[in-house]
Amino acid sequence: MKLSATFGAAERVSTDVIIISLFENTKKIPSELNALNKATGEAISSLLKNGDFTGKLNETTIIPTDKKIIPKRILLVGLGKSADFSLDKVRQAAGTATRVVQGKKFKNASILLYRMEIKGISLEDVAHSVAEGILLSLYNFTMYKTLKKEEKPSITNYSLVVQKNDVLKSIKSVVRKAEIVAEAVCFTRDIVNMAGSDATPTFLANKAKEIAKKPGVKCKTLSGPEMKKLGMNGILNVSRGSSEQPKFIILEYNTKNKSNDTVVLIGKGVTFDSGGISLKPGAGMDMMKADMSGAAAVLGAFKAISNLKPSSHIVGLIPCTENMPGSRALKPGDIIKCMSGKTVEVLNTDAEGRLILADAICYAKRYKPDAVIDIATLTGACVAALGTFASGMLGNNDELKDRIKQAGENCHERVWELPLWKEYYELIKSNIADIKNTGGKYAGTITAACFLGEFVEDYPWVHLDIAGTFLVEKDTPYIRKGASGVGVRLLIDLMQNWKKMPDASKKNKK
Ligand code: BES
Ligand code: MN
Ligand code: ZN
Helix, strand or coil: CEEEEEECCHHHCCCCCEEEEECCCCCCCCHHHHHHHHHCCCHHHHHHHHCCCCCCCCCEEEEECCCCCCCCEEEEEECCCHHHCCHHHHHHHHHHHHHHHHHCCCCEEEEEECCCCCCCCCHHHHHHHHHHHHHHHCCCCCCCCCCHHHHCCCCCEEEEEECCHHHHHHHHHHHHHHHHHHHHHHHHHHHHHCCCCCCCHHHHHHHHHHHCCCCCEEEEEEEHHHHHHHCCHHHHHHHCCCCCCCEEEEEEECCCCCCCCEEEEEECEEEEECCCCCCCCCCCHHHHHHCCHHHHHHHHHHHHHHHHCCCCEEEEEEEEEEECCCCCCCCCCCEEECCCCCEEECCCCCCCHHHHHHHHHHHHHHHCCCEEEEEECCCHHHHHHHCCCCEEEEECCHHHHHHHHHHHHHHCCCEEECCCCHHHHHHHECCCCCEECCCCCCCHHHHHHHHHHCCCCCCCEEEEECCCCCEECCCCCCCCCEECCCCHHHHHHHHHCCCCCCHHHHCCCC
């Protein structure tokens, strides 16, 4: 599908359908619509007057134009109350309208961009969200369908129609950026939705190598023996029960750049989590093919970063393994020595994510990072605490947490902070080793983060628990049931807006 930006009057666009968004309870139609309204015999204003279209968020109505104007149809979509306006309403409305257009199998569509610069939101940001909403809503996972043709989107041309010629250039570049972002999100959704036996550690390593074909990106992958030399026993022990080879992926962007910060992004890459010897129950275990959602988010972010070219030096570290109960598997009660030298009593082999992340966090040190962010489907407790509308956020640095919170608001991948007070660290002390990998029945998300915190050195660090957000259970306006691709847009937004961390903010709290 070709997504473009054009300049023109609504009533003169040659298209199967012109999409027009309206706020709830619009009394007087905006002047940009006067000509179109008049030519169609007051089609829009009479619908509004009769109350047949109220403008509630995601409400839609199709109006035939009977050749009175050039567009064949008008599709009205509600934006909700203007007082509640936000970029996510824009994404939703664009996604909803696109689903209608797709459902009707129209070949082309145009969406009118006008007068949405309210609440200090720029037209560029609106256009970006419109484009995101369109592209993300068209995502469909067809890899394993044999009749792929039926699933292909009908729309071949989609245009964003602007009303001022002088903004066309900037809107065009915004649309291009949104395409890069959406492509990355869909890439991540694809690999998360894939079967565990297909999206193996080796598969992820190969995807990383593909991303590194772009100039400015390097990739190195470590396999078992190399990890052994480095003492990466967290990853190696988790992989013991599996016949799949573990991989440690290292991606690096903008290596030579020293004018901005070095940021390390770490993603949990458990390509299937059976629980290991502490086996999970059968019901719902299939979802644990997506226990590499953090890894996939970092890969997706890198894919976009290689095109958007932000100014910082960015490193991606992705420990990848299966967690299986094979005959050589790690056992409850085993003691392992992680790369940092700390010993861990493994009380539950299903708390495997923290073991592999511990090695990655330790490895991060060599880059002298200005910030480290890890993203992981780490705990069921996070789903219990926050449900599916927010990812858990814990960390040692307020400035970094603020930045991530803001990025989450910008792209509507919201995060919510949980405390990481020192009292919680007491809960993971072990009688016979330095620490244990479970912290008892309370505050599971926090004790998991404390475990990670034990491996963090003196740099700003934030952990994101996406166990509740990596998946959506039913279709939403721009996320189809299945992998959400959470984290990709958040990390991209964060890196695009990155400024050097102020020295004063580098003090970390524990
Ligand atoms: N991958 C799971 C966490 C998870 C659960 C992600 C549900 C997504 C949805 C993780 O490895 C795990 O099994 N965690 C255990 C930890 C416990 C044994 C301390 C959990 O949350 O039950
Ligand atoms: Mn587990
Ligand atoms: Zn897991």
